[in-house]
Amino acid sequence: MSFAKLCEMYGSDKYQGHRYDALYERILAPYRCLPRPVRLLEIGIAKGASLRVWMNYFKPLAFVRPNIPSIFAVDISPESVAAAPSGVTTFCGDQGDPVFLDKVVQESGGQFDIVIDDGAHSMWGQCVSFDKLWPEVLPGGVYVIEDMESSMRRAAQREAKAKGIQVTLAAVFAQIRSQMKRKAPRPPRPLYTFCGEAVAIEKPYEST
Amino acid sequence: MSFAKIAKLHNADKYFNRHYEPLYERILPLYRNLTRPIRLLEIGIDTGASLCIWLEYFGANNISIFGIDISPKAIAAAPSEAITFLGDQADATFLQRVISQSGGQFDIVIDDGGHGIQQQQVSFDVLWPEVVPGGVYIIEDLESSMARWGRREARVKKLALTLDVIFGQIRGQMRQRRRERFVRPLYTFCGEAVAIEKPGTLAGGPAK
Numbered sequence: 001m002s003f004a005k006l007c008e009m010y011g012s013d014k015y016q017g018h019r020y021d022a023l024y025e026r027i028l029a030p031y032r033c034l035p036r037p038v039r040l041l042e043i044g045i046a047k048g049a050s051l052r053v054w055m056n057y058f059k060p061l062a063f064v065r066p067n068i069p070s071i072f073a074v075d076i077s078p079e080s081v082a083a084a085p086s087g088v089t090t091f092c093g094d095q096g097d098p099v100f101l102d103k104v105v106q107e108s109g110g111q112f113d114i115v116i117d118d119g120a121h122s123m124w125g126q127c128v129s130f131d132k133l134w135p136e137v138l139p140g141g142v143y144v145i146e147d148m149e150s151s152m153r154r155a156a157q158r159e160a161k162a163k164g165i166q167v168t169l170a171a172v173f174a175q176i177r178s179q180m181k182r183k184a185p186r187p188p189r190p191l192y193t194f195c196g197e198a199v200a201i202e203k204p205y206e207s208t
Numbered sequence: 209m210s211f212a213k214i215a216k217l218h219n220a221d222k223y224f225n226r227h228y229e230p231l232y233e234r235i236l237p238l239y240r241n242l243t244r245p246i247r248l249l250e251i252g253i254d255t256g257a258s259l260c261i262w263l264e265y266f267g268a269n270n271i272s273i274f275g276i277d278i279s280p281k282a283i284a285a286a287p288s289e290a291i292t293f294l295g296d297q298a299d300a301t302f303l304q305r306v307i308s309q310s311g312g313q314f315d316i317v318i319d320d321g322g323h324g325i326q327q328q329q330v331s332f333d334v335l336w337p338e339v340v341p342g343g344v345y346i347i348e349d350l351e352s353s354m355a356r357w358g359r360r361e362a363r364v365k366k367l368a369l370t371l372d373v374i375f376g377q378i379r380g381q382m383r384q385r386r387r388e389r390f391v392r393p394l395y396t397f398c399g400e401a402v403a404i405e406k407p408g409t410l411a412g413g414p415a416k
Contacts, residue, residue: 019392022392026394173375177371191234191396192396192398195394
């Protein structure tokens with residue numbers, strides 16, 4: 001079933017609300033036919049709708065070895081953690097806390113194909129999560145940050161200023177700029193795909 | 209044959225220094241098996257190598273290929289299958305003539321021309337409306353926006369840097385209201401290049 005249909009079925013706002021379908025169809029399709037269960041971590045569970053989408057989107061492969069956990073989720077609220085569908089390994093904690101994220105990486109084994117940050121959408125949380133989890137993305141894997149329009153809100157700009165960091169969108173743009181400054185011979189560089197409020201960053205196979 | 213192999217055979221700079229291979233490997237397959245010939249316009253012919261790549265990649269019978277260059281030498285170097293136009297990509301009147309003589313309606317437009325700020329922006333403004341729904345507009349070598357000569361040109365001609373124009377577009381997408389969200393281009397950055405895909409279904413192609 002297509003990503004858009006699954007979103008409607010389980011009530012995820014990734015299709016009707018945000019129209020991220022073009023992005024996810026493009027990025028995730030290759031992972032539907034892996035010869036092993038796909039390793040996915042999502043930050044932000046809410047009611048568990050998107051986790052249900054993932055479990056069904058990648059379903060045929062999850063049956064290959066049903067006992068090996070491969071879908072992981074993080075949320076700050078115990079209620080949300082309880083709402084996650086069974087079969088998902090959950091962690092309750094703050095995505096802006098590096099010590100907690102270290103524990104998540106250690107307990108889950110890291111090495112993710114896909115990481116999705118659909119958490120609190122705060123500047124600090126997005127930055128800390130990216131710094132901690134990007135090294136855990138496998139070569140060829142992808143890191144998605146959703147709802148970056150938060151970077152343009154006044155509250156976010158205040159938060160960034162108070163904590164002495166850049167807003168997330170500016171940080172991503174700065175990354176793209178720095179990729180352009182590489183002198184030849186150039187190493188393979190990540191692909192950045194923007195779709196509305198989200199960006200997907202794909203790690204090249206031979207990363208530097 | 210894959211894009212990388214064909215590019216290597218033709219000594220094209222798209223492959224050497226591993227410039228944009230991941231980008232083209234991502235974008236081009238979407239246009240490869242259409243039920244009709246695709247229409248491709250490239251600005252910047254130079255040695256004609258990249259036009260030869262497109263001919264080989266899509267098959268000479270499956271592509272109508274158009275090339276623009278400012279130098280008569282480059283026009284002479286173009287393969288005979290290509291329809292060429294001699295002129296300046298920063299000249300809107302010339303570009304209008306290209307559109308009316310070629311028929312417009314391009315599936316793929318590639319700006320690998322002079323990389324000047326004004327050149328890139330005039331070409332984009334005139335040619336983007338001629339990209340079909342589901343089509344793609346690629347701008348190469350955006351690092352000119354960061355080079356000293358690019359910044360000087362922008363200052364003298366009172367233009368924004370091309371990269372900032374694109375980042376501004378992405379920000380604009382993020383500000384879209386919910387009911388406007390069905391139209392969102394995908395922006396894919398790879399090193400110094402960006403591919404901007406027009407929303408919509410490509411005529412004669414597999415559903416996107």
